[in-house]
Amino acid sequence: MIPTMRPFKHPPVNDFSLERLLYALSDPVRLEVVQRLAEVEEASCGELDGGRPKSSMSHHFRVLRDAGLVCTKGVGTTHMNSLRRAELEERFPGLLTAILAQHSLQK
Amino acid sequence: MIPTMRPFKHPPVNDFSLERLLYALSDPVRLEVVQRLAEVEEASCGELDGGRPKSSMSHHFRVLRDAGLVCTKGVGTTHMNSLRRAELEERFPGLLTAILAQHSLQK
DNA sequence: TCCATAGTTCCAATATTATCGAACAACTGA
DNA sequence: TCAGTTGTTCGATAATATTGGAACTATGGA
Numbered sequence: 001m002i003p004t005m006r007p008f009k010h011p012p013v014n015d016f017s018l019e020r021l022l023y024a025l026s027d028p029v030r031l032e033v034v035q036r037l038a039e040v041e042e043a044s045c046g047e048l049d050g051g052r053p054k055s056s057m058s059h060h061f062r063v064l065r066d067a068g069l070v071c072t073k074g075v076g077t078t079h080m081n082s083l084r085r086a087e088l089e090e091r092f093p094g095l096l097t098a099i100l101a102q103h104s105l106q107k
Numbered sequence: 108m109i110p111t112m113r114p115f116k117h118p119p120v121n122d123f124s125l126e127r128l129l130y131a132l133s134d135p136v137r138l139e140v141v142q143r144l145a146e147v148e149e150a151s152c153g154e155l156d157g158g159r160p161k162s163s164m165s166h167h168f169r170v171l172r173d174a175g176l177v178c179t180k181g182v183g184t185t186h187m188n189s190l191r192r193a194e195l196e197e198r199f200p201g202l203l204t205a206i207l208a209q210h211s212l213q214k
Numbered sequence: 215t216c217c218a219t220a221g222t223t224c225c226a227a228t229a230t231t232a233t234c235g236a237a238c239a240a241c242t243g244a
Numbered sequence: 245t246c247a248g249t250t251g252t253t254c255g256a257t258a259a260t261a262t263t264g265g266a267a268c269t270a271t272g273g274a
Contacts, residue, residue: 023133077241094205160264184271
């Protein structure tokens with residue numbers, strides 16, 4: 001068993017871009033994913049699709065990863081996702097907190 | 108002289124949308140406009156175009172207005188723009204602050 | 215009244231993005 | 245080794261955004 005699930009590329013904190021982050025979160029599907037991840041700490045892709053096609057979700061997860069918002073690691077046959085909270089707080093202090101606070105108000 | 112420059116539509120705070128705001132700020136041109144406005148408090152459209160065509164800027168200002176970020180009022184032949192800081196802070200506490208703080212770091 | 219200024223609106227061209235089916239790849243368990 | 249599960253990648257299509265020229269409107273000054 002040679003082939004291992006190759007890990008995804010996750011940008012280092014220094015490469016985080018404010019515009020890219022804001023863009024990633026301006027999509028309702030992606031914003032919902034991030035909000036859910038804030039509640040559960042960790043979740044597979046399947047747990048986060050709202051019945052949407054896998055290929056669509058795969059696209060959204062990539063956008064979230066590229067923005068530095070989400071970290072995805074392979075665990076068995078599934079991919080576990082989590083927020084990169086500490087690094088986001090380091091690079092954009094207070095930003096994610098303000099966005100997530102907004103969500104909990106709307107429920 | 109009957110015709111007066113008809114005022115622009117500015118959404119009330121209750122109609123502000125997080126996604127719309129994030130989207131508006133995910134564009135480099137618009138983000139720059141907002142960052143400049145944070146410094147000068149008030150500026151005409153002409154002062155904020157970076158040599159870009161007026162029609163393009165007019166589009167961007169409309170997006171910013173629709174998101175509730177910017178207020179535009181006619182003054183003489185010019186349009187003066189300002190951030191809707193208080194209302195934004197009321198609706199999205201800490202959000203604009205976090206975004207603007209990010210900018211000043213990058214200079 | 216005429217002209218210059220500041221922006222808007224209209225329009226078309228271009229570029230980006232979202233969506234999703236189909237084929238593919240990695241892993242687990244039988 | 246085969247089958248089932250999970251998710252990615254590829255490719256096409258549709259929807260949406262950005263850009264900027266041209267015509268138009270409002271305003272103020274000469």
